[in-house]
Amino acid sequence: MFSEIKNRFATDDVEVKRKGLYKVVVKHERLFALIVMLKEMYDYKTLNTITCTDWIEEGHFALTYIMTTLKRNETFMLQTMILREEAHTKSLSYLFKQAQIMERDLHEMYGIKFEGNENLKELSLENWVHTPPLRREFDTLEFVNNHLTFRDGRDDNIDTKAESKRLRAIKKAEKEAAKKAKESKKAEDVQ
Amino acid sequence: MILFDLLFMLLVAYITGFLYYGLYRNITARFQRRLGPPVWQSFLDSIKFFSKEESISHGWMFYLGPVIMMSGAIMTLFFIPLFHTGESFKGLSSYGNLFLVLYLLVLGALGNALAVGASGNPFGVMGVTRGLSRLFALELPFYISVIALISVSGSADIVCIAASQTEWNAFAYPLLFIAALFSFVGMMGQAPFDVVGAPVEVYSGPASEFSGKFLALLMSQSAIFTFAKLVLMVHLFLGGASGFVELLAKSFGLFLFVIAFGAMYGRFKTPQSIDFLLKVPTSIAIVGLILATWS
Amino acid sequence: METGFLQEQKVLEGDLNSENSHQNSVDFLMNWFRKQSIFVLAYGTGCGAIEMPPTFTSRYDAERLGIRGAATPRQADVIIVSGYCSYKTLRRIIRTYEQMSNPKYLLALGSCTVNGGMYWDSYNTIKKLEDYLPVDMYVNGCMPRPESILEGFIALQKEIGEGKASSWQKYEENYEFYRKNQEAVLGKKVEPSYEADWYLYEGGL
């Protein structure tokens, strides 16, 4: 199977992450043929999920389709790259019904357009007009500062990490002082 | 004189009904191992709803619905005598009969159904649909039992039926009593036949759209209606009552049974409850009817 | 000197302790009834809802205080905003709040309603509930235990009894202010746009 994938789809070797978990990176235009092949010939009947990673530095999204076969308990991860600018790809909903809602999610969060998916309306946001929120150029903190009001009193909040460090140091010092005092007392008693 | 009688009956029903309803909540709480609200909690609730600043009305039919329901409950109460002996507290029962009361029992529900329909709330209509679908199955065993009693006692007058019992009908005709009890549990809106209101499941059932004083009126009518139904059962099966103590004791005993029954069981789906009622209690009632009127 | 939330809570509680309430006897009686019987809207709007079942069931038994659940907003007196409040939830909460009949009260649960809590930098969660809806009582904590919820209810009851819990009037008087804030996060159309396609499917109803 692996050699066939390598030969027919001109990819790198199939990477075996561990037993029953394989990963392959394919070119975008050959992705769907590979998915069909896996589904029809190798019993990968389940599409678990579609994930997306934003490689903003390299200018593309990495879409990962995770498919499983229950027959042999194996999982296949197919990764493909698409350009960030006007990101678009074909929908998989004609092959897997569940792909529709996954694609809806990706469309909403990354702005990827899936051609052929009829139901690309918003899933968990409502009337969202700004940058898709999971794109890395979307600065959450800046957005919050611009759009929402904070309650007063957050300004004097303390860095909990530093604070706890400081407190721990104080406690430690106290403990040591107590220990020292005890020891000196002991010494006095002995004397 | 009769006006005084009626007023007094109404007062008794109102107070006792709310007391019973409070006890119901309290006792159910004890079944669930908690303290439960005070006994007068339901009364407080109803007054609270009366004192709400506003309530939503969806037009005149919606407005009249609770009023019709209240009238139905009071009518039912008035056509059932409190005691089968003596002259007082007979209400209007000499002008009516058991058949009339059987129909009055559903009059209020129909008024409510119209109001719910007029509100346009689909959840309310869902509750009404369930209620009406369940209604006929609920009534069948009760009808059969009542018919047997009428036939045995030779009269459809409630006073006559209550007076004609040498031993309680519940013991003389146990099968009829059991069959009627199944229906009665359903009429009181208790599990397992409580699919109409079905809180959590269908929003709030028929009451979905009622707020403020509408809900308060519904609560009051439910209190009065509960008492009226209990009195009817006491007269039909438990030998009637000739004094307040007897009436309260018997009706409370019956009420306690219904509560306990309701607290123990889960909820039937609508078709399930219809199926069950058409099979088990109806068969029991038919056997009871044949045994009661064989000679 | 406390700042921020602590100070405001002081102000809220400060009202509780003052004695100068002016209400006539009818109002006093009605407030007493309102105080004794509180119907709570049984919606969970955030993660804090997980603390509500124990509050209302056998373990803590809020019913002994006259507090019980109501299934529809029409019948409820109190709406609990239990925890973080995303835009989508806020829209529904506003809709529900407006459907409740007066007098109505709002109890806010958890730090998220106070200042955003752990979602303080989330793009999708409001930080200050009182900008959008009037709050009668905050119960802080993440999450507040059922004991604190009950404590909050008792404090609310006290306020109601003295006729001071009047947030619904505040909402009506300052409607423009609230509306402006709501529109700022929800867009011009505050009412939810809704398509009920699940009704049409077979087997549903």
Place this chain on the structure above:
Amino acid sequence: MEFSLYGLSDIVLSLKVTALANFFALLIVLSTLTVLFIAPNYRLKRSFYLLFTLLVASLFLIVYAHDYLLFFIGWEVMSISTYFLLSFTLSKEALHKYILFAMASALSLFVAILLLYSTQHSFLYEDAKQSYLAMSDGVQQLFTLFMLIAIFIKLGTIGFHYWLVDAYEESHNLFTPFLSAMLSKMGLYALILFVANITQATYVLAVMGLLTTIIATFKAIEQESIKRLLAYSSIAQLGYIVTVLSVADGMGGALYHALIHTLVKLLLFINIAGVIYVTQKEKLSDLGGLIYKLPQSFVFLLIGIIVLAGMPPLGGFASKFMIYTALLDAKYLLLLAGVMFSSASAFIYVYKLIYGIYLGHPTHKNLEEVKEVPWTFLAPQYLLASLLVIIGTFPGLVIPYINRILGELNLTLLSFETIQTLITSYAQYNGFVVMGAFGGIFVLVLMMFMLLRSKAKKPKNRFDIAYCAEEPNEATHLHYGYSMGQELKRVGLIHLIAKNSSKYFYDFLAKQMQYFSEVVRKIYSGNLLLNFNIAVLFLIILLLWSLK
């Protein structure tokens, strides 16, 4: 008035004015008048009115005839003129169904009459009893069978209702009230004559009546078309009457219910005709939310359904009460339970009717623009509704008239004290007190309710309903209660009723008929040799048989 046909002096025909005939004639007059009231709203051909007049005349002939021959003539004219009246709107299939059943009814009536005539050579009603007794047992049963088939087809009892539902549904809105109120009553009239003059046929009527009420009620619950629903309801109501006619003292209840049913079906069908006139829609799923557009019609339909369900304090309860106590008197307890069961089930279709048309939300845009129906529709409804209210308040009002009929038929009279009370051997009730108490309590509660501190606020938008925090809109499917009763199909017993239909039986019958005619066609094929062979074979068989 007795006379004989010219040249046939031994056949005596008779027309006679009796109390029973007057009762039904009154109903005919009432129906005709109310129906003609709504006629100006429709543009119809002149022949329609001609046929209608013919029909009414034939009804009068049926009612006032005092012998079975004139009765049969009236029956035939009624069937034929109805056929032509129906042919204005009915589809071909429905029309065929009607004429086939009408012919079957007429033929079996004719056979029954001839059987009756064969013994005593008289068609007169007075001689019918003797003629019947003079028959042998087998012939008696045959006669009863044919007579009942004729009557049941006209009544549309279950199994014979195949034609009726389609005819009601597709007939002209002007004609449906008359069809339901009067034509089925003629079957009833024949049944009353049969029961009163000839024989009781207790068990047949009891079983048939009970099955009719229960099955028709559950069939009505399923329907989505308004007129079809009412057609089944009509069948169910007639089922009560058939049931109560099976007991000895049931005639009073039957007549009472016949009166109430006529009034209420006229009211309902005229109401529906009005609704269809203004909305042009006939399905419950296409209507809805008309209460604020047609408030008066709503109130009339409300009165109608309260009567139909037999609720106090209106007239429906009085007749139901008479039926119940009559059955109770005869100790037909399970029959009574069945009838009450069916009466309680009627609440579903009754609510479905009023909800589907008037309550809930409008399902179409143009439903929000309709106006109240024309006064020509409202006027007869005012008349009928007030009659029903009066009968509800004074249920004893009609008892003297019924007693006159019962006296004429030599049956036990109903007890009568005042017009306010209805007295039977088991119980009595005072309609005036019931109505008064309800009215008084209602007004008092309403006044107290209106004076309460809490104000009622009306939402601006009809979509402002508690809907799980969502806002429904025009596209949301909110009006769905018209399909109520669907979940009943999951109950085994009711599923059985819903699934089966008499259609299968008649299809089977038709198929058998086809096979039979196929065989006949093959034999009589014009092939002389074959015919000759068969004739020879037949002769040989005849010969052998005669030799034996």
